[in-house]
Every structure is written in structure tokens, then in C-alpha cells.
Amino acid sequence: MSFIKSKRFVLIALTFIGLLSFFLRFYKLGSIPNGPEWDEASVGYNAFSIAKTGLDEWGNRMPLIFSAFGDYKNPLYIYLSALMIKFFGLSVFNIRFISSLSGSLMVLIWYKISKLAVKDEKISLLTAFFLAVSPFGIFFSRIAGDGMILSVFLISLGIMFELLYLKNEKGRFFFLSILCLLFSLFSYNLARIVSPILILLILFLNFKSAKNKLVYIPVIFICLVFFFFVIKQSNISLKSRLQYVGIFGEEKGAVLQIKELREHDKNSLVSKIVHNKLTVSAIVLADNYLTYFSSQFLLGFNDNHLVYESHYSPLFIVLIVFYYLGIVIFIKELFGGKNSEDRLIRIVLLSLLFIAPFPAAISEGVSGKRSLALLGIMQFLTAYGLVFFINNLKNKYWKKTIKIVIIFLITINLFHYLFFYFFTFPKKYGLYYASRESRICQFIKDNYYNYDYFIYSRKINGFAYIFPLFCISYPPQQYQTNRTYFENDGWFTVKSFDKFIFPDEINSKLITDIINKKNKKIAIFLNEEENKQTSFDTKSIKKIRLPIQSEANYELYLYELLIL
Amino acid sequence: MKKLLTLAGLLFLVNFITKGLLIKHVPNSLSFQEVGVLQFFKIFPNINDFSSRLVNTFVSSCIISLLFILISKRSKNFTLGLIVSTAVSLAPWFIILSGYLNPYLIPILFIILLLNFLPNKIGVFFAAFLFLISFRFLIVSHDILSIRFSLIIPALIKLFDLRTLFFQGDPSSPMLRVPLTGYFFYIDLIAFFSGVYYLFFINKITSLKKDVNIVLFLGLLFFFILPSELLMTQRGELVFLWMSIVIGFGYYYFFYTFKKINILLLFGFVFIIFMNFMFTFELLLNHFDKKNSSEWNYAEQTAVKYFVENQDIPVYMTNQSDKLYRYWNFYKQKGMNVFVVTLDEMKKACIDPKVICVAKEEELSFFNIEKDDSKQKFGNYDGLPMYFVLPSQ
Numbered sequence: 012m013s014f015i016k017s018k019r020f021v022l023i024a025l026t027f028i029g030l031l032s033f034f035l036r037f038y039k040l041g042s043i044p045n046g047p048e049w050d051e052a053s054v055g056y057n058a059f060s061i062a063k064t065g066l067d068e069w070g071n072r073m074p075l076i077f078s079a080f081g082d083y084k085n086p087l088y089i090y091l092s093a094l095m096i097k098f099f100g101l102s103v104f105n106i107r108f109i110s111s112l113s114g115s116l117m118v119l120i121w122y123k124i125s126k127l128a129v130k131d132e133k134i135s136l137l138t139a140f141f142l143a144v145s146p147f148g149i150f151f152s153r154i155a156g157d158g159m160i161l162s163v164f165l166i167s168l169g170i171m172f173e174l175l176y177l178k179n180e181k182g183r184f185f186f187l188s189i190l191c192l193l194f195s196l197f198s199y200n201l202a203r204i205v206s207p208i209l210i211l212l213i214l215f216l217n218f219k220s221a222k223n224k225l226v227y228i229p230v231i232f233i234c235l236v237f238f239f240f241v242i243k244q245s246n247i248s249l250k251s252r253l254q255y256v257g258i259f260g261e262e263k264g265a266v267l268q269i270k271e272l273r274e275h276d277k278n279s280l281v282s283k284i285v286h287n288k289l290t291v292s293a294i295v296l297a298d299n300y301l302t303y304f305s306s307q308f309l310l311g312f313n314d315n316h317l318v319y320e321s322h323y324s325p326l327f328i329v330l331i332v333f334y335y336l337g338i339v340i341f342i343k344e345l346f347g348g349k350n351s352e353d354r355l356i357r358i359v360l361l362s363l364l365f366i367a368p369f370p371a372a373i374s375e376g377v378s379g380k381r382s383l384a385l386l387g388i389m390q391f392l393t394a395y396g397l398v399f400f401i402n403n404l405k406n407k408y409w410k411k412t413i414k415i416v417i418i419f420l421i422t423i424n425l426f427h428y429l430f431f432y433f434f435t436f437p438k439k440y441g442l443y444y445a446s447r448e449s450r451i452c453q454f455i456k457d458n459y460y461n462y463d464y465f466i467y468s469r470k471i472n473g474f475a476y477i478f479p480l481f482c483i484s485y486p487p488q489q490y491q492t493n494r495t496y497f498e499n500d501g502w503f504t505v506k507s508f509d510k511f512i513f514p515d516e517i518n519s520k521l522i523t524d525i526i527n528k529k530n531k532k533i534a535i536f537l538n539e540e541e542n543k544q545t546s547f548d549t550k551s552i553k554k555i556r557l558p559i560q561s562e563a564n565y566e567l568y569l570y571e572l573l574i575l
Numbered sequence: 576m577k578k579l580l581t582l583a584g585l586l587f588l589v590n591f592i593t594k595g596l597l598i599k600h601v602p603n604s605l606s607f608q609e610v611g612v613l614q615f616f617k618i619f620p621n622i623n624d625f626s627s628r629l630v631n632t633f634v635s636s637c638i639i640s641l642l643f644i645l646i647s648k649r650s651k652n653f654t655l656g657l658i659v660s661t662a663v664s665l666a667p668w669f670i671i672l673s674g675y676l677n678p679y680l681i682p683i684l685f686i687i688l689l690l691n692f693l694p695n696k697i698g699v700f701f702a703a704f705l706f707l708i709s710f711r712f713l714i715v716s717h718d719i720l721s722i723r724f725s726l727i728i729p730a731l732i733k734l735f736d737l738r739t740l741f742f743q744g745d746p747s748s749p750m751l752r753v754p755l756t757g758y759f760f761y762i763d764l765i766a767f768f769s770g771v772y773y774l775f776f777i778n779k780i781t782s783l784k785k786d787v788n789i790v791l792f793l794g795l796l797f798f799f800i801l802p803s804e805l806l807m808t809q810r811g812e813l814v815f816l817w818m819s820i821v822i823g824f825g826y827y828y829f830f831y832t833f834k835k836i837n838i839l840l841l842f843g844f845v846f847i848i849f850m851n852f853m854f855t856f857e858l859l860l861n862h863f864d865k866k867n868s869s870e871w872n873y874a875e876q877t878a879v880k881y882f883v884e885n886q887d888i889p890v891y892m893t894n895q896s897d898k899l900y901r902y903w904n905f906y907k908q909k910g911m912n913v914f915v916v917t918l919d920e921m922k923k924a925c926i927d928p929k930v931i932c933v934a935k936e937e938e939l940s941f942f943n944i945e946k947d948d949s950k951q952k953f954g955n956y957d958g959l960p961m962y963f964v965l966p967s968q
Binding site for chain 2: 271272274275282285290294297298301304305306307308310328339343
């Protein structure tokens, strides 16, 4: 297998993997998955608003955090998307572009990381290939979300620069590494846990080896500046976010467990000593943490029907054994006779592996998106384990046979995944990617000038207003002046703007109000439940049923009302 | 050899006594499974009699002693043998299987016996294979074997799921699950990986490695041939045995390494293991039966005890209380009269103050009475009432 070492082969293989990665991430990007879904529409419109006016949808100038629906979105992805939108306009493709680009480039970054870590071309190419075809890699690169893959991209870039620093000891790599990790803090919340720990680790590891300790002065300074902004930003968002998704709330799993165990013992003193927040929460936390190394997560048998969950396993079934093997061997070799530089590189990579699940472990439920920092390191360790396994097979015949079997199984798994993602997924899970809202959107886009009012209740969609804003690229200045809205428990609800009305529900009072709008042509959208409950006592109704491309079988009805 | 047998005997005694002391408490009622085993042998014990569970305690103690002999003989290392057999003996899954009457320890005993006394590995494998197949068809289920890969693969993934193994326990039912605990201790997770490393990369004793691999191989085979409705603890017991043995190797490797580095480190590690053991043991002793009492028929057992105490009085119930009736059936030789009737018939019968009428919660409205108006309640161990004795109508 000496050809693997030839530069030409590596270049061809890497080009192929790179192209494959770009293809799998950009092919039909604007239509698979359906969209824009809620967050994409919100991110897109805020980016559009920034690009046009420098203000977000709520009129704040260049904010550090975007209020959006009241969920406080991180700024980096929105600002980067604003650049795209400024030049190419507001579209689903353009919102997802930064994500796809980050996901594609990550493949090359991890090739480099792998090469720096183990100097083995086979492992490096396999790492790049596994990442290029990784179900998590593909899925999360094709949605904008809140800049999830961008944060992982920046973390990976930070790791790559740190390894370059450990290899070359050039101060600029150290600086760039810290800078990437600091920027990741503004892309997705998982980085707010992963990156600070990595920064501390890098500062600590590099301190000993740094020849010129003066490099620490600008690094510490820039860290302080970034953390100042993060703290300022977190005052608004982080507390509410943690209460919402964390495991330590009053009615959350750990607290309920403690209550139950203490009741068994009739609240005895011993029970209070043994079953308290420290012990039980530690176990729940460890249990959650271990989830991200467990086969059920890695092989993805959690079909939780949530948006932003890939509905497919992060690893191909045949690779799980090699992932575990890779972890064990990589740890074992940390204690082997390697030089200090290699050891430091291993410490950095293993730290990433063990820190990455923390954001998901402190939140409730199993979450692919919060454990996304595992992307890259997971593929690297899998490649590492696989190559170790193959290299240790002594019998040539077995070596060849096992290689063929593994390639065959990976190919089957890959095609199964691609079929799932490009054919099954859009139909089966379209509803979670707002296929219904997209249909309404399309109708509005095509018929904006044909109607005087468009009405649909928030029963169809909690944040209905964002879809028409997005799909007709409604001018932000006008939107900010003619909307009506209210705030409830920190969440913003828009009731109307321009021709659009979003009532709580379609009921008889609303119908009476509509009837009073003389000489108006109204498009009213109802879901199945509303359609059953509502009757229009007028002859001038044209009923259109919108076809929805979804197996979820959610009906949607459109009535054209011409009030005479 | 004498020392080996003495130590094995001691291990047997310690196991038998400590686990024997638990049989009445963990769990504190006889399950349908146990009742089924006793009925199979035409045995009808007294309602307060848990002594039948000693059979399992005995078998489990034999397993531990034989395992000690096997590992010590193969490795020529008593410490390794002692650590491995202790790791198996104290594993939560093994304590639970040792604590109630069930036939599932017999395959383990048989395989350990074969490994001890049959020198030929292929012979061991085939004998064990035949035994497991016979056990499957004669004891577990007479149904024809059907392996469905669509069911097997997810089950296999669950079986090897780290979270299930070390934190959550049996995913198929809470019956054999200690709250907040897996099949093993939390700290066993580290020992397991260290054990894999020790066994496959450091240990040079091929025969020992082969024995351990045979256990895993047979474990997977057993898992495949057992019906999928069976509890995961029972289906996967040989795989768990393999894991416990590997965990034992892991602890040995840890002790050996720590002893070389720093003795304080060793004490620290032992302290952590001890704390983990105490925490889990507290959960096993005080919470296992409370949390799972409905699976262990605690309510049925207390109700039957009440019937036994009032054995001259006829008992009426509807088919809603089917579970109670089946449980009572086991003790029916006591000369009690229990009648399963319709609600209307029961209403008529309950006019007589000298009868016991038992209803379930959903039936109380038919008699126009509230839960608190009942003469007697039989509930789960944690207090949730299941059956109500009606006052005279």
C-alpha cells in the first residue's frame, strides 16, 4: 500500500473527498430539508434586516445578541449571513450557505488535524472521508439553525491552529487558535461551554512550552475583551436558556428522583444525606454524559421527531467498534513512549473528546445538536481505531477479506443514509421543517397583490409572522413601523403587519370582524381542526386545498373570501 | 491445591451467608416468576416462606467459588481469582439473580463447571451449546426458535449500551432494576475498559483469554436463542458474566498499577469503590423493593395474607382482580373459598357481612364508595393502593 504515501495519490484522494463533501452539502441545499423552518426564517430575516438597515427586526442597531422570537439568537451566523444576503438576496440557499461551507471545510480541517496528530496518511484520509459522509456532518451542514456547525467549525479551526502551534511554536498560530475559539462563543451555545474550557487548557499547556511568554499579553487581553462581551450578552440570554433546557430545574428529572427516594425512606436523615442534589445530580449528569458514548446514541435509535435532530445515527453501524477501539488505543498511547509534543497533541484531542458532550449532558433529553462538538474527533478516532485494527491483523488473507467486508458494509450504510436523507427524510419529517408554512409562504409570494388580507392563526404556527416576512422579503423599515405585537414571558408575539393578521385562533368573533371588512378580498388559512370548527355564512367563498408534500398528513385549507 | 480449595470454601460460605440474609428483604414478596418455578416442582410454600430462594443463593455461591478456582488455576494467581470472583459476586445484576428463585443461574453454573473440568475448549463449547439449546427449549420456552434480525440488532445495541449497563439497568422491565443503577457499579465503567486492555494487550495466558472469550461467545449465542420477550437481565446474563470477569481483570490491573505508582492512590481508589458499593447497596436494600413492588406482587401477597388470616370467610372478586386471583390460586390448598363473579353478583354477595369483597379502584364507583371508605386496602410497598376490601353493602 505504498501508493498511499505518494503525494499524487493523496492529492487526488483529498480532492475527491473534498468534492464529495461539497456535493453532499450543497446538492439541493435550498429544498432539502424543506424550509425555511422557524429559526432559519428568523435568522434569515434578521440578517436581511441587518443587511438593509443595520438594525435587527426589533430595531436594535448591530446587536450583540438577537432577540428574535425572544429566544436570543447568537450574532455571528446572522452577521455572516447578512453578507451573503446583501449580495445575493434573501433565500433558503443563502441562509444555509455559511453552514454548508463550514461543514465542507471542516473535512479539510480535520484532515490537517489528523495529519498533525498521527502523521499517517491512511488515518488522515479516512478521517476526512468519514467526516465527508458523516450523517451528522451532512445533516447539520444543511440547516442554518443558530450557527451550530459554524461553532464546531471554529472550534475545529482553533484546535488545528493549536496543533500547528505545538508543532511549530509560532506565536501567530497560538493567537489564531484562541481567536477562533473566542469567535465560536458567538455562534452557538454549545461553544460557551466547550470553548472556555479549551481556551483554559490551551493557555495552560502552551505556557510551559512558550519560548516567548510575552505572546500571552495580547492573548489574555483579547480573551478579556471577548469574555466581557460574552458576559454582557449572557446576562440577557444564558440564565433563561439554562432554566429552559437544563437538568437542574425544580420539576426536572434529578429533583424528582431525589423526592421519590426520600419519600421511600420517609425523609429520614440518612436518606437526606445519601440522596441529595449533589449525589443524585452527579449520577444523572454522569448518566447523561455517558449517553454520548453509548451505542444507543451512536447508532441512533432515538427517533424523537424534533427539528434539528438528524434522525439518523452519528456513526455508521459497522464503525462503532472502531470508534471505541480508537478511543482506548489513543488513550493508551498517551501513556506510551511518545515525545512531549505528541503527548500534548493527544491531550488536546482527548480533551475535546471528553469536553464535547458537556453541553448536551447538562440539558434534558438526548440531543445531537448540543453534542455536535464531537463531530470530527469522532471520525478521527474511528479512522484511528480502524487503521490500528487492520494493521494488527497478521494474516494477509484475513486482512484483505476484512477490508473488503468493511468497505462493502460502509458503502451499503452510506447509500442507505443518502437514500434516507434525500428521499425519505423530506417526506417523513417535512412537517418539522415547516413544509406547511412553506406552502402558505409560496401562495403568499405568488398572490401578494391579489388579496387585501392574509389571515392565519398562530395555531398553524406559533411564530407565524416570520414566514411572510421572509418569503416576500418584506422591507424591514416598513415592518418595524406597521406591526402590532405583545410580549409574554419573554417571548414576542406579532399580531399583525401590513396585510397579515395572526390571531390566536380562528373563531366566530374573528369571522364577524372579517365580514365587516366590506369590499375586501381575504385569503384565510385553516388547519384541519379549525376547518371543522369554522363555517362561513356567505356564498362568496372559494375553497382551495393546498397540497402538502408530507407523509405526516397534516391537512391545510385555504379559503378565498370575497366580502361583498 | 489445599489453599485454593480452602479459599474457595470460604468464598462459598461468605457468599451464602451474606446473600442468604437478604432473601426475605430483597425483594420482600414472591413474584409470579418464582411462583411459577415452585409450581413447576409442585411445591406450595407458606405465604411467609422465602426459603426457596436459598436454592439460588446456593447456586450463586457455587458459581463464585468455581469461578475463583478457574481463574486462580489458569492464571496461577490467587489475587486475580479473588478479585474477579468478588467483582462477579458483588455485581448488582448477579446479586439480583442470586436473590430470587429463578432457573437462570443454572446455565452460568454449567458453563463454569465445564470450563473447570473439561480440558478441551471445543468440547466445552459444544457441550455448553447443547446445554443452552436444551435449557432454552425445556425450561424457558417450548416455542420454535425464530431469530428476527430486525429485533435482534436493536436489542444487541441496548445490551452493549454503556448507559444501560452502568447507569440505567434492564430496559425491558423495572422488575430487576435497582433505581439509579445499571447492571454494574458506576466505577466499573473505568475498570471495564482497563480490563479489556489488560486481557487483550497485557495478559499473556492464552488459556485464560480463551476461557473468557468462550463465555462471551456463548453469551451472545444464548442472547440470540432466547425469546425476545424475556427480561434483558436474563437474556444477557452470560454477556454480563463476561463483562463482570473483564471488570475484575480491570480492577486487578488498577490495583497492580496503583500499587506500583503510589500506595495512597490505591487506598483512594479502594475508597471510591467502597463508596460506590455502599451507595448502590443502600439503593438495593431500601429502594429496590419499594420502587418495583408492583412487579413483585407485593399488593397481591398482602391481600392473600389477609385471606389466609381470615380463611373461613369466603372471598369475592371480579375478573378485574385477575392477577390477585392467579396469585391466590397458588395458595388455594389452604381451604379458602375465593369466587370470581360479575359486579352485580358481587354487589348481592356483599350484603352478607361475613364475606370479603375485593374490588379494584376503577370498580369502586359501581358500589358508590370512596377509597377511604374501604375496610382494608392492599397496596404496593410504596403506598399506592391496588385492592380494596368493601364494607358491607
